[in-house]
Amino acid sequence: MLKLKLLIVDDEPGMRRGASRSLRNFQFQMKDFKDIINFEISECATGNGTLELLKNNQYDLLLLDYKLEDITGLDILEVIKEEKYNLVTIMMTAFASLEVAVSATKNGAYDFIAKPFTPNELRSVIRKASSNIVVRRKAKLLEEEKRQVRFQFLSVLSHELKAPLNAIEGYLRIMDKKIAGNDISNYEKMLHRSLDRIGGMRKLIFDLLDLTRIESGQKVREIKEINIVEAAENSIETNSAIAKNNNIAVNLHAEKSILINGDMSELEIMFNNLISNAVKYNKINGQINIDISRIDDSSILIKVADSGIGMTANEKSRLFREFVRFKNEKTRNIEGSGLGLSILKKLISLYDGKINVESEFDIGTTFIITLKNLPSV
């Protein structure tokens, strides 16, 4: 229930009473929001009295008579503009004078209503003005929310970039002062680590761009009927070199063609994410088994199972958070931005899909994903 504060200003008591009665129990629901709007009503008979009330109270709406005993409605509009009171004014004009109505709106009135008017006409004008207020409020809240999210994200991001910078700087200082002695080979490892960290920063920045582009909808999507098995095969090919390095076998179990409405590059990114993780966190001579099957007319099941190092329950609970990477004896030398699974999750949500993880420490991990066919374009 959203209560808006309304001030009715007219020198005729009958007018005030009538307007009050029309709006006292009036409530309505806006089309796009759940909120139900109703009103808390105050009244005033004079212009100066109104100015006093406006100074000491917060109103949302002002129903203002043009012709008052002491000063005019236009004078009040002038004060509202000067003092920057945040409210919406509806001017009541007698004699249906267009000239007055026009100058009122030019002076800051949101709308006008010509006397005499029916209760329904009044409610209609008030409803329109109220909707405007609510929409503006929602927009402001959204802006604030966005700002908070962006601030938090940037804070975490700057932390993530500071770490590699500190690491690289540390190595450079050690090299500068020759702290590791005079043997050059001691410094070779540091040089390579520095280059690795720089690569990591670059990947982080690219992944971040991907993530924000997906989130903001800026990434151009090419949706058509594609073979999801082909996306998997392309991705396996992409990762074949790193798989071969550790002699990891990648097995694909699927029919030759499973069609889905989607964007080929998105699906390839998804598989790349899954397969590169399955390789990186695997054991030497390990296995990766990929299963793709149709659940029903509109959904597809994907499983990517590895025989890798697995996760503890604690690690599993933190898995999809941004920048999270597990640091332990086994993962010491594994590189990554910590954004891969965030990106994966966002892409899956574009397909109205779900992702689950099963994992056993030191035994292996399985990612289970369901995707729904996107509606045809």
Add this chain to the structure above:
Amino acid sequence: MNDKVKQYQGKTALLVDDDIDILEQTQLYLETFGFDVFTGISQAEGEQLIENEKYDIAVFDLMMENADSGFILSYKSKRKYPEVPIIIATAVTNETGLHFDVGTDEMRSWIKADVIMDKGIRMEQLLSQIEILLG
């Protein structure tokens, strides 16, 4: 720097940091000062080392598995070895808005670190702090 006498020869340091490069660099500094160094790459490993080893000084990274991993290790270390000084290294500082409430006695006795250093720790700075803590 290299011709300086290894003034802490015979002493041991416990070092825990989840960044492998910072871990190696800080280890190098400590060894240059003469320390034997135990290292851990996570809060979990740090806890194991506190449990199983004896050391004269500890250096803990603050944010690891948890945002306050360093404080947790500090608490556990002080509980076992009340006399061993602890340095906490953090990249966190003010901008993330991380607040540690030292309002109650319990909290004050909880945060047991002796000194907090900002990451990007230089060798000379580290030596100065250790000299203050260990003499």
